Amino acid sequence: MRTAEAFRMALEALRVNRLRSALTMLGVIIGVSAVVILVAIGTGAKDAIEDEISGLGSNIILVVPGQLNFQAAPTQSRLDLSDVNYVRRVVGDPSRVTVSVQSGENIRVGRNEAFVTVVGTDENIPNVFERPLKRGRYLTETDVDTRRRVAVLGSEVSQQLFGDLDPVGRQATIAGVRFRVVGVYEKVGATFGVARDRETHIPVTTAQRLLGVQRVNGIAIGASGPDVIDSLGQKVVDALTSRYPDEKFSAVTQTQLLGTIGTVLGMLTGVLAAIAGISLLVGGVGVSNIMLVSVRERTKEIGLRKALGARQRDVLGQFLIEAVLLTTIGGTIGIALGIGGSLLIEALSPVPASITLWSILLAFGVSAVVGVFFGVAPARRAGRLDPVVALRAE
Amino acid sequence: MSAFEAAGLTRSYQLEGVTVDALRGVDLTIGDGEFAAIVGPSGSGKSTLMHLLGCLDRPTSGVLRVGGVDVSTLDDTQLAELRNRMIGFVFQSFHLLARTSALDNVALPLVYRGVAKADRRKRARAALEAVGLAHRLDHRPSQMSGGEQQRVAIARALVGDPQVVLADEPTGNLDTRNGEEVMGLLERLNADQGVAIVLVTHEAEVANRARRQIHVRDGLIERDVA
Structure with missing residues (x-):
C-alpha cells in the first residue's frame, strides 16, 4: 500500500468519526x-523585566555594603561621603x-x-543614570557644597502636587x-517595583x-564602556575592602542582574512549559485510549482488510497514521489558538506575551512524538x- | 494445476486447556474452474476448512497447496499477498465498509496490491457492471438492499481476478429471491470467467446447485459427490 493511500484512509477514518x-x-x-x-507569558515577563533593567541606564555599577546574597540580611551601611570621595579617586x-x-x-x-521617596544625591546623576529632564535643571555641585534646599521632582510627584502648573521656582x-523646586524629570516608569517617577x-x-x-546608602558608578x-566594579570593591578589612562590599552590575533574573525567569518559563507539557501528555493518553477503542470497535474491519490482502504493516501503518494525524492536526490547531491567545492576552491585559518559535516547534514536535508513542501500542x-478471530468479532 | 490441494490437513484449537480437533485429516483437491460446495452441520469443521483454504488460518499439520504453492513456506506477509492475488472472499454478512461507496469498497483489494487510483476505479467500475450494479457506484451499503450489498461483495471478490472465490454462506442473510439472484451470479461467473467457486453452506438447496458436494462431518470428509 502506498503512503499517500494510507494517509487518505486515515483522514477518511477521522472524518467518519468527526465528533x-x-x-x-x-x-x-x-x-x-x-x-x-505559558511560554509566551514567561518570555514576555522576562523581556519586560530585562527592558526595565536596561532602562536603568547602561554600564551602571551599584556599590553596596554587604554581600549580595538572597540568604543574607541587609547590611547597615558604614559608608559616608569621605568614602564616596575615596571611590571617586579610585575610579579616576x-x-x-x-x-x-x-x-x-x-x-x-x-x-x-504626597508620600515620596526622597533621594539625597548629587550633580552626577545624569552622567550615570538615564534621567532626562522635562523642565528646569539638575542638581549642581554648588547645591551640594552649600547644602541648598532645592529639589528636582519625579514626573508623578510634580503632577500630584502641582497639577499642570510649572513647578520650577515654586516652594x-x-x-x-x-525647598525650592529647580527641575522636573521626564516620566521614566518603574524599575523592580521602584516607582522612579x-x-x-x-x-x-x-x-x-x-x-x-x-x-550614604549606596554609590553608583557609570563605567566608560561595557x-x-x-574590572572597574572589582577594583572599587577591592579598594573599599582594603579600607575596611572587616566589611564586605558588593558591586552589582546590570549584567549580573540580567543574568540572575534571566536565570530565575528562565526557570519559571521552564516550569510553566513543563506543566503545560503534562497536559499535553494527558492529551496523548487520551489519544492512546481512543485508538484502543477504535481498534476494538473496528476489529471486524481489520479482519476484512486482512482477508482482502492487507499485511500487518498496512494495518499498523493505517492506525499509526491515524494517531499521528490526530495529534498533529490537534497540535496545529493548538498552535494557532496559542498564538491567538497570546496576542489576545498581550492586547487586553497588562501581562506581556512574547511568542517564541522554539515553543511552537517544541509543542508541534512533542505532539507528533506523542502521536507515535501513544499510537504504537494500539x-x-x-x-x-x-x-479469523477478527472477522468473527461482534 | 489445482486451485487447492490438501493432504492430511488437521487443525486443532486450545479452548480453555482442552484440545479441540476441528479438522482431523482432510485430503482434498479442488481443480481450476470447479464449482464445489462444502456442506455439513454446524460444528462439522466446514468453516475451519474454509479458513484454511482461504489462507486466513494455518493448518496444525498436513500440507496445503494453493495454486501450487505450499502455504507452510510463506510468512504472514506473503500469505497476505497470496490472499490478495489468488482468493476472493464472499461472506454471509457481506462485510462491506460502512460509510464507504460501493466503488471504493470494491476497489479495496487493489489498494493493498498497490494499484494506482485511476486504474483501481476503472477496474472496480467494471466489476460492479459485471454484477449488474453500474447504477449504484456511489451508493453506500446502508443505501442498498441486502442482495445488492452481496453483489457489491462479489464484485469486490472478483476485482482482483482471483483464481478462486470462497463464499461462506453467501445466501445466509438473504431472502429467497435475492439468494437466487446471488447464486445465479456465482454460477454465471463460474461459467463465463472460469473462476473456481467454493461455497460453504448448510442449505441443501444451495449446495445442490454446485457440481460437486463435499460433505464434512466431525472434522473429516464424509462424502465427496461430483
Whole structure:
C-alpha cells in the first residue's frame, strides 16, 4: 500500500468519526496551546523585566555594603561621603560617580500632600543614570557644597502636587522644611517595583542634615564602556575592602542582574512549559485510549482488510497514521489558538506575551512524538489481529 | 494445476486447556474452474476448512497447496499477498465498509496490491457492471438492499481476478429471491470467467446447485459427490 493511500484512509477514518476525533484532539489542542501561551507569558515577563533593567541606564555599577546574597540580611551601611570621595579617586573620573541617601517622606504644597521617596544625591546623576529632564535643571555641585534646599521632582510627584502648573521656582515642604523646586524629570516608569517617577531628588548634604545621618546608602558608578564594567566594579570593591578589612562590599552590575533574573525567569518559563507539557501528555493518553477503542470497535474491519490482502504493516501503518494525524492536526490547531491567545492576552491585559518559535516547534514536535508513542501500542494490536478471530468479532 | 490441494490437513484449537480437533485429516483437491460446495452441520469443521483454504488460518499439520504453492513456506506477509492475488472472499454478512461507496469498497483489494487510483476505479467500475450494479457506484451499503450489498461483495471478490472465490454462506442473510439472484451470479461467473467457486453452506438447496458436494462431518470428509 502506498503512503499517500494510507494517509487518505486515515483522514477518511477521522472524518467518519468527526465528533470523536475532535474530542480526542481537544486534549492535544489544550496542551499545545497551553505550552505556547505559558511560554509566551514567561518570555514576555522576562523581556519586560530585562527592558526595565536596561532602562536603568547602561554600564551602571551599584556599590553596596554587604554581600549580595538572597540568604543574607541587609547590611547597615558604614559608608559616608569621605568614602564616596575615596571611590571617586579610585575610579579616576569623579563625574562618573554618584551617591544616594534614601528615605520615605511627606512632601506638601499648599493643601496637596504626597508620600515620596526622597533621594539625597548629587550633580552626577545624569552622567550615570538615564534621567532626562522635562523642565528646569539638575542638581549642581554648588547645591551640594552649600547644602541648598532645592529639589528636582519625579514626573508623578510634580503632577500630584502641582497639577499642570510649572513647578520650577515654586516652594514645596519636605518633612517640615521648605525647598525650592529647580527641575522636573521626564516620566521614566518603574524599575523592580521602584516607582522612579515618585522620587524627589535633593542634594545629598541637605538630605543627610534633614534625616540626621552621616551615612550614604549606596554609590553608583557609570563605567566608560561595557568592557570595563566588571574590572572597574572589582577594583572599587577591592579598594573599599582594603579600607575596611572587616566589611564586605558588593558591586552589582546590570549584567549580573540580567543574568540572575534571566536565570530565575528562565526557570519559571521552564516550569510553566513543563506543566503545560503534562497536559499535553494527558492529551496523548487520551489519544492512546481512543485508538484502543477504535481498534476494538473496528476489529471486524481489520479482519476484512486482512482477508482482502492487507499485511500487518498496512494495518499498523493505517492506525499509526491515524494517531499521528490526530495529534498533529490537534497540535496545529493548538498552535494557532496559542498564538491567538497570546496576542489576545498581550492586547487586553497588562501581562506581556512574547511568542517564541522554539515553543511552537517544541509543542508541534512533542505532539507528533506523542502521536507515535501513544499510537504504537494500539496500532500494533490492530496489526497483529488474527483475521479469523477478527472477522468473527461482534 | 489445482486451485487447492490438501493432504492430511488437521487443525486443532486450545479452548480453555482442552484440545479441540476441528479438522482431523482432510485430503482434498479442488481443480481450476470447479464449482464445489462444502456442506455439513454446524460444528462439522466446514468453516475451519474454509479458513484454511482461504489462507486466513494455518493448518496444525498436513500440507496445503494453493495454486501450487505450499502455504507452510510463506510468512504472514506473503500469505497476505497470496490472499490478495489468488482468493476472493464472499461472506454471509457481506462485510462491506460502512460509510464507504460501493466503488471504493470494491476497489479495496487493489489498494493493498498497490494499484494506482485511476486504474483501481476503472477496474472496480467494471466489476460492479459485471454484477449488474453500474447504477449504484456511489451508493453506500446502508443505501442498498441486502442482495445488492452481496453483489457489491462479489464484485469486490472478483476485482482482483482471483483464481478462486470462497463464499461462506453467501445466501445466509438473504431472502429467497435475492439468494437466487446471488447464486445465479456465482454460477454465471463460474461459467463465463472460469473462476473456481467454493461455497460453504448448510442449505441443501444451495449446495445442490454446485457440481460437486463435499460433505464434512466431525472434522473429516464424509462424502465427496461430483
